[in-house]
Amino acid sequence: MKAVLITIGDEILSGNTVDTNSNFIANHLKDIGIPVVQIFTISDTLDTIKKTLQTAFEIGDIIITTGGLGPTKDDKTKIAFAEFFNDELVLDDGTFDHLRKLFIKRNREHLLEINRNQAVVLSKAIIFQNENGSAPCQMIEENGKVTICLPGVPYEVKPLIKDKIIPFLKNKFSLNHIESQIISVVNFPESLLALTIEDWELALPNNISLSYLPIGNRVKLRLTATGNDLKELKNQLQQESEKLKPLIGEKVISWNGNEIQEILKELLIEKKLTLSTAESCTGGELTRLITSVSGSSSYFLGGIIPYDYHKKIEILGVSEKTISEKTAVSAEVAQEMSLGSLKLFHTDISLSTTGVSGPNSDEFNNEIGTVFYSIRVKDFEKTNRLFLPHLERNDFANFVSQRVLQDLIEILIQEKF
Amino acid sequence: MKAVLITIGDEILSGNTVDTNSNFIANHLKDIGIPVVQIFTISDTLDTIKKTLQTAFEIGDIIITTGGLGPTKDDKTKIAFAEFFNDELVLDDGTFDHLRKLFIKRNREHLLEINRNQAVVLSKAIIFQNENGSAPCQMIEENGKVTICLPGVPYEVKPLIKDKIIPFLKNKFSLNHIESQIISVVNFPESLLALTIEDWELALPNNISLSYLPIGNRVKLRLTATGNDLKELKNQLQQESEKLKPLIGEKVISWNGNEIQEILKELLIEKKLTLSTAESCTGGELTRLITSVSGSSSYFLGGIIPYDYHKKIEILGVSEKTISEKTAVSAEVAQEMSLGSLKLFHTDISLSTTGVSGPNSDEFNNEIGTVFYSIRVKDFEKTNRLFLPHLERNDFANFVSQRVLQDLIEILIQEKF
Numbered sequence: 001m002k003a004v005l006i007t008i009g010d011e012i013l014s015g016n017t018v019d020t021n022s023n024f025i026a027n028h029l030k031d032i033g034i035p036v037v038q039i040f041t042i043s044d045t046l047d048t049i050k051k052t053l054q055t056a057f058e059i060g061d062i063i064i065t066t067g068g069l070g071p072t073k074d075d076k077t078k079i080a081f082a083e084f085f086n087d088e089l090v091l092d093d094g095t096f097d098h099l100r101k102l103f104i105k106r107n108r109e110h111l112l113e114i115n116r117n118q119a120v121v122l123s124k125a126i127i128f129q130n131e132n133g134s135a136p137c138q139m140i141e142e143n144g145k146v147t148i149c150l151p152g153v154p155y156e157v158k159p160l161i162k163d164k165i166i167p168f169l170k171n172k173f174s175l176n177h178i179e180s181q182i183i184s185v186v187n188f189p190e191s192l193l194a195l196t197i198e199d200w201e202l203a204l205p206n207n208i209s210l211s212y213l214p215i216g217n218r219v220k221l222r223l224t225a226t227g228n229d230l231k232e233l234k235n236q237l238q239q240e241s242e243k244l245k246p247l248i249g250e251k252v253i254s255w256n257g258n259e260i261q262e263i264l265k266e267l268l269i270e271k272k273l274t275l276s277t278a279e280s281c282t283g284g285e286l287t288r289l290i291t292s293v294s295g296s297s298s299y300f301l302g303g304i305i306p307y308d309y310h311k312k313i314e315i316l317g318v319s320e321k322t323i324s325e326k327t328a329v330s331a332e333v334a335q336e337m338s339l340g341s342l343k344l345f346h347t348d349i350s351l352s353t354t355g356v357s358g359p360n361s362d363e364f365n366n367e368i369g370t371v372f373y374s375i376r377v378k379d380f381e382k383t384n385r386l387f388l389p390h391l392e393r394n395d396f397a398n399f400v401s402q403r404v405l406q407d408l409i410e411i412l413i414q415e416k417f
Numbered sequence: 418m419k420a421v422l423i424t425i426g427d428e429i430l431s432g433n434t435v436d437t438n439s440n441f442i443a444n445h446l447k448d449i450g451i452p453v454v455q456i457f458t459i460s461d462t463l464d465t466i467k468k469t470l471q472t473a474f475e476i477g478d479i480i481i482t483t484g485g486l487g488p489t490k491d492d493k494t495k496i497a498f499a500e501f502f503n504d505e506l507v508l509d510d511g512t513f514d515h516l517r518k519l520f521i522k523r524n525r526e527h528l529l530e531i532n533r534n535q536a537v538v539l540s541k542a543i544i545f546q547n548e549n550g551s552a553p554c555q556m557i558e559e560n561g562k563v564t565i566c567l568p569g570v571p572y573e574v575k576p577l578i579k580d581k582i583i584p585f586l587k588n589k590f591s592l593n594h595i596e597s598q599i600i601s602v603v604n605f606p607e608s609l610l611a612l613t614i615e616d617w618e619l620a621l622p623n624n625i626s627l628s629y630l631p632i633g634n635r636v637k638l639r640l641t642a643t644g645n646d647l648k649e650l651k652n653q654l655q656q657e658s659e660k661l662k663p664l665i666g667e668k669v670i671s672w673n674g675n676e677i678q679e680i681l682k683e684l685l686i687e688k689k690l691t692l693s694t695a696e697s698c699t700g701g702e703l704t705r706l707i708t709s710v711s712g713s714s715s716y717f718l719g720g721i722i723p724y725d726y727h728k729k730i731e732i733l734g735v736s737e738k739t740i741s742e743k744t745a746v747s748a749e750v751a752q753e754m755s756l757g758s759l760k761l762f763h764t765d766i767s768l769s770t771t772g773v774s775g776p777n778s779d780e781f782n783n784e785i786g787t788v789f790y791s792i793r794v795k796d797f798e799k800t801n802r803l804f805l806p807h808l809e810r811n812d813f814a815n816f817v818s819q820r821v822l823q824d825l826i827e828i829l830i831q832e833k834f
Contacts (some may be wrong), residue, residue: 001470007456008734010628011628011630012439012440012443012444012456013452013453013454013455013629014441014447014452014453014597014639014641015439015440015441015442015443015444015445015446015447016455016628016630016639016675017440017630018436018437018440019436019440020434022436023429023432023433023434024432025432026429026430026431027432028432029432030431030432033430036430036432037460038430038457038458038459038460039424039429039430039456039457039458040455040456040457040458041439041455041456041457041458043454043455043821048455067658070607070629070631088613090485095786108606111606111608111609114608114609114612115608120506125547127470131807132696132807134608153631155807155811155812155816157776158809158812159807166759167718189525189528190487191528191531191532191533191551192528195531211427211428212487213428213433213434214487214570221519222431224431241658244821248725250795252809253724277722279654281708282703283705283707283713284576284701284702284703284704284706284707284708284720284722285701285705286701287700287701287704287722288702288814289701290700290701290702291700291701291722291724291814292700292811292814293812294775294776294777294810295777296700296724297724297725297779299726300724300725301664301724302722302723302724302728302732303722303727304700304719304720304721304722305701305704305708305719305720305721305722306711306719306721307708307714307717307718307719307720308718308762310716311719311724311762315719316760317591327518333800344732345728352628359711360711360712362714383642390548390549390572390576391572393709393711394576394709395575397708397709399572399703406709411712
């Protein structure tokens with residue numbers, strides 16, 4: 001059972017919008033054992049849509065399209081579907097009724113007639129109503145293959161996938177399981193890592209595949225096992241990762257975790273430690289990463305972003321002398337910021353960042369790409385410097401934040417807090 | 418001149434990584450007048466790569482691939498290229514020399530032999546050296562079509578595209594210009610908007626296309642004009658947007674801006690106003706959005722994220738009585754937070770958020786999805802409530818943050834600060 005995704009519309013192709021739908025859908029399909037084998041991102045034109053549906057039918061069993069269902073003139077998807085499936089478009093009473101209720105709820109009943117066209121669907125389709133927008137989800141089955149046509153807005157796509165499509169597919173097909181395990185290795189260059197575990201990799205069972213995903217100076221080894229016995233898959237992964245322990249154990253910071261903030265969560269809860277942040281050059285990204293994990297409020301107490309350097313002095317107690325002697329981008333200021341954060345929020349751990357993300361230099365003429373960060377765990381302190389002149393502003397904030405959390409994890413493991 | 422992008426590797430298909438490279442490349446190609454007409458995301462297998470190259474050659478003039486160039490066993494791209502172009506892979510001395518310098522700089526000279534394979538390239542290729550990784554960029558020209566093969570890591574892709582590929586393409590082809598203008602309309606449902614400007618849309622010149630991009634309760638109208646005279650294109654867009662003023666002028670918050678934080682920047686600099694934030698449920702996302710704009714340090718002075726409710730009391734001066742009577746998620750607490758932020762950072766404007774993003778409720782048992790936010794501009798204050806139970810944690814933070822900034826912009830325009 002293989003899936004093909006088709007993203008329709010010019011928003012992605014023009015570079016206006018990053019495609020996050022495909023990532024979400026692929027993740028959820030993977031969880032029920034359906035791999036996505038290809039993604040097509042195409043423009044909203046009749047011929048292209050029909051031609052791509054044809055190709056998708058040749059390589060996949062489940063075809064999921066997103067986008068091209070708006071009420072405006074630039075959306076052609078429904079017509080393309082009708083032509084491709086040799087079907088006609090009809091007004092569906094159930095959908096119109098659903099639309100009416102949605103519009104009453106939003107105090108937009110006067111708009112109903114204009115949006116009547118949104119209740120026009122393929123006559124052969126099974127309809128999944130959309131609780132968050134006016135375009136319903138349509139499902140067509142033909143020659144044992146399933147085609148699902150979704151709107152494009154991520155806020156609408158995600159609940160439809162999670163609450164309606166996944167349960168439907170799970171119920172319809174008896175599927176193979178896919179089980180993954182991600183092992184995080186740090187301070188071990190990818191090529192040397194590959195050489196170190198080469199024999200192990202070559203001896204992996206046929207139903208297990210391995211990928212290397214480098215991110216900063218962490219390499220994620222992803223083991224993916226496929227089969228019909230979930231318990232057996234878990235056993236297999238357990239056995240294979242055990243074999244890795246003597247080879248790379250010392251460089252592993254997590255034996256099963258994807259995002260660095262999730263790995264941190266487990267550690268902090270286990271060790272009952274609280275955390276705070278004082279960010280400058282990361283501008284909120286470090287705190288956003290930490291709080292992106294559900295349940296983070298049990299260990300993350302607060303953060304401050306003293307963007308203007310006077311605020312570093314006034315709120316965090318950084319000394320004016322240090323700033324005038326060393327500038328705001330210095331090891332000393334990073335250290336005073338983390339100390340200030342520890343005191344302000346009364347936490348066990350504090351993290352601070354200060355740097356110049358560019359594209360312009362700061363008022364002290366520090367070199368673009370320079371960062372200092374300080375990590376405090378109770379009485380322990382570590383300062384580090386990075387130089388990342390080639391990174392764009394947002395990548396810079398994310399890279400630094402990921403690195404700070406990764407270093408904190410290493411410290412928590414090595415120093416045995 | 419049309420471009421096709423091919424993203425190679427299982428990271429995207431498996432849902433492990435969001436594809437940000439395509440967005441970056443599409444944006445930069447658009448700037449030099451090359452539209453991306455299709456994106457293929459495929460697995461790293463010989464047959465699929467070769468077949469997709471074939472299809473891409475049929476629809477595009479410039480083909481850009483990313484990914485599949487790592488030193489590990491799961492990468493097959495180079496072999497597929499050699500077979501497709503009927504070429505052979507040879508060790509390139511210049512690339513090996515570049516690699517040596519890179520490894521010396523990183524104190525990894527001992528790894529050079531293992532990575533020797535990264536200097537093996539297609540014999541017909543022109544090489545663009547990669548300053549941030551071990552896989553070079555290769556360019557092959559055949560039958561007037563250009564194929565460019567890039568690594569997959571975004572930190573490596575972006576500088577290669579910006580500093581090497583775009584200048585190369587610009588120099589090589591004399592290209593048409595593409596000029597875009599984005600008009601942001603708020604509080605105007607897409608369907609009603611479409612009806613209101615229908616006659617105008619139908620009368621647009623052939624070389625101008627229109628897209629509707631809804632984001633929250635803002636609709637971005639993107640006008641894209643193509644032609645060989647840049648000045649003339651700008652004139653055309655100017656004329657067409659002038660015609661819209663009597664139709665929808667009152668609902669427009671920006672006549673030319675894409676991201677809400679960029680629109681805000683212009684306003685704040687023009688009006689010489691400073692800004693601070695006090696975030697709870699948005700967890701840093703609001704501040705990250707604001708600081709994602711270069712130059713934001715001239716108006717954004719600082720932010721605080723008092724995640725634990727005791728910190729709202731201790732640092733922001735929210736009253737304990739208000740919290741015990743109204744809970745931390747209430748209009749009153751939002752108002753006291755924005756007041757506290759105004760005082761703490763001494764700014765003209767402050768923004769606050771408090772809510773329950775889920776998936777779990779808070780310690781006060783407030784309903785998941787509830788948010789209050791407060792906007793202060795000097796003596797003016799406005800509080801708003803949103804209810805977003807269907808949004809995932811990160812979407813929730815982003816949606817609320819976008820909305821707060823949008824409301825602030827409306828206030829700055831309407832209240833004439």
